[in-house]
Amino acid sequence: METLFYDYVVPCVCAFLACVGFTLMFNIHGMGKLIAGVGGALSWLVYLLAGSTIFAAFLAAVAIGVFAEIMSRVRLCPVTGYVLVALLPLVPGGGIYYAMRHCVAGETQRFLSTLLHTFGMAAALAVGAMLASSVFRAMFPRLRRTGKG
Amino acid sequence: MDYDKLLNMAAELGYQLMYSGAEIYRVEESARRLLYAYGLENPEVFAIPNCVIVSVDTPEGHPITRMRRVPPHGTDIELLERCNGLCRRLCAAPPPIEEAQALIAALPEDEPRYSPRGVLLGYGVAPAFFAPLFGGGLADLVSAFLCGSAVGVCLLYGGRFIGANGFFRTAVSSALASLLAMALVAVGVGESVDVVTISTLMVLVPGVALTNAMREIMAGDTFSGLSRTADAILVASAIALGAAAGQALGGFF
Numbered sequence: 001m002e003t004l005f006y007d008y009v010v011p012c013v014c015a016f017l018a019c020v021g022f023t024l025m026f027n028i029h030g031m032g033k034l035i036a037g038v039g040g041a042l043s044w045l046v047y048l049l050a051g052s053t054i055f056a057a058f059l060a061a062v063a064i065g066v067f068a069e070i071m072s073r074v075r076l077c078p079v080t081g082y083v084l085v086a087l088l089p090l091v092p093g094g095g096i097y098y099a100m101r102h103c104v105a106g107e108t109q110r111f112l113s114t115l116l117h118t119f120g121m122a123a124a125l126a127v128g129a130m131l132a133s134s135v136f137r138a139m140f141p142r143l144r145r146t147g148k149g
Numbered sequence: 150m151d152y153d154k155l156l157n158m159a160a161e162l163g164y165q166l167m168y169s170g171a172e173i174y175r176v177e178e179s180a181r182r183l184l185y186a187y188g189l190e191n192p193e194v195f196a197i198p199n200c201v202i203v204s205v206d207t208p209e210g211h212p213i214t215r216m217r218r219v220p221p222h223g224t225d226i227e228l229l230e231r232c233n234g235l236c237r238r239l240c241a242a243p244p245p246i247e248e249a250q251a252l253i254a255a256l257p258e259d260e261p262r263y264s265p266r267g268v269l270l271g272y273g274v275a276p277a278f279f280a281p282l283f284g285g286g287l288a289d290l291v292s293a294f295l296c297g298s299a300v301g302v303c304l305l306y307g308g309r310f311i312g313a314n315g316f317f318r319t320a321v322s323s324a325l326a327s328l329l330a331m332a333l334v335a336v337g338v339g340e341s342v343d344v345v346t347i348s349t350l351m352v353l354v355p356g357v358a359l360t361n362a363m364r365e366i367m368a369g370d371t372f373s374g375l376s377r378t379a380d381a382i383l384v385a386s387a388i389a390l391g392a393a394a395g396q397a398l399g400g401f402f
Contacts, residue, residue: 010281011281011282014278014279014281014282015278015282017274017278018274018275018276018277018278018279018282018351019275020274021270021271021272021273021274021275021276021277021278022271022275022352023226023271024263024267024268024270024271024272024274025223025268025271025272025275025352026223026224026225026226027224027225027226027227027228027260027262027263028226028227029227029261032226032230044282077230077233077234078171078175078229078230078233080170080171080172080175080226080229081224081226081229081230083360084224084226084356084357084360084361087356087360088351088354088356089279089282089351091351091354091355091356091359092354093347093350093351093353093354093388094283094347096350096354096385096388096389097343097346097347097350097388097389097392098343099389100388100389100390100392100393101396103389103393104393104396104397122359122381125359125360126359126360126362126363127363129360129363130363130364130367133367134367
């Protein structure tokens with residue numbers, strides 16, 4: 001029970017709060033703040049459950065894509081904000097940093113492998129979210145409204 | 150109908166959307182739909198990340214074109230949602246052009262914004278709660294909060310000293326973050342330099358540019374997608390360069 005709490009609940013709460021912090025920078029107000037935060041917590045939960053690999057990042061991005069599409073339909077507003085914020089915890093900031101460290105220290109082998117891992121993470125995130133969005137849109141076409149913007 | 154005003158209005162809407170950080174297809178689609186709603190036959194709208202071009206034909210067959218250059222901008226989701234909502238309303242029931250023009254011009258003014266202090270709080274809170282995600286403890290959380298706030302001050306108020314160049318600004322912020330992280334760990338506030346630095350760098354990381362890039366490519370705007378990808382890679386290099394410089398500088402003390 002205790003490990004469950006420390007391994008999953010605490011990180012998800014942290015991801016939620018970090019994403020709410022980001023909503024202040026992106027000028028998101030009201031309900032959007034909550035949705036973006038929940039999206040961030042969801043992405044981190046999926047990432048942890050799937051084993052913290054590149055594939056896990058892909059799955060987390062898919063979860064975000066679907067979640068954001070559903071939310072944008074519920075609230076009738078652009079999907080952009082939710083995806084942007086919710087993906088941020090997974091963006092490989094650590095990868096960039098460690099790649100730089102290895103590069104400066106002259107450890108070419110480790111530098112290259114970290115760099116490739118960073119690119120892999122970034123690609124997994126981008127492809128996952130967009131793929132989920134596209135498939136979701138193809139399966140559930142938006143209801144036709146008058147003068148859709 | 151006054152075609153000049155119509156053209157200016159569509160270009161302004163495109164500009165506002167672009168300025169709020171909307172995707173290319175949304176900018177093009179919104180401006181085009183707005184012009185269709187006012188009864189134009191085949192308006193042309195073209196956008197790339199820093200430019201919007203709108204072109205229409207008058208009934209005499211005379212083509213007129215307006216171009217708006219979009220300066221470097223951040224992401225403003227509230228403005229994006231407002232533009233989107235307004236465009237939807239205007240398309241559903243087009244009011245007289247002057248009225249629509251006034252509505253679009255008023256968009257940025259009566260939009261709710263967080264005070265600079267609120268935004269600064271965001272810059273502190275986000276890195277603070279990233280620290281536990283990267284394996285840090287309470288001490289790292291506090292240090293990351295301080296580092297993040299310092300980066301926020303640097304980005305929000307430091308424009309006068311470090312200029313508007315995005316690459317340089319990111320590099321300076323990143324150097325500041327790593328230097329401050331080393332200092333805080335040295336005086337015993339933080340525990341791990343790596344955790345504090347990475348948490349702070351998360352506010353600079355090009356997550357937005359990366360997501361946007363993929364979005365443009367998926368939507369078929371390869372040109373804009375590639376330029377945004379280049380942007381993401383440049384920001385990432387600026388972060389690495391800045392952090393390296395900061396650590397080298399910190400190594401002297």
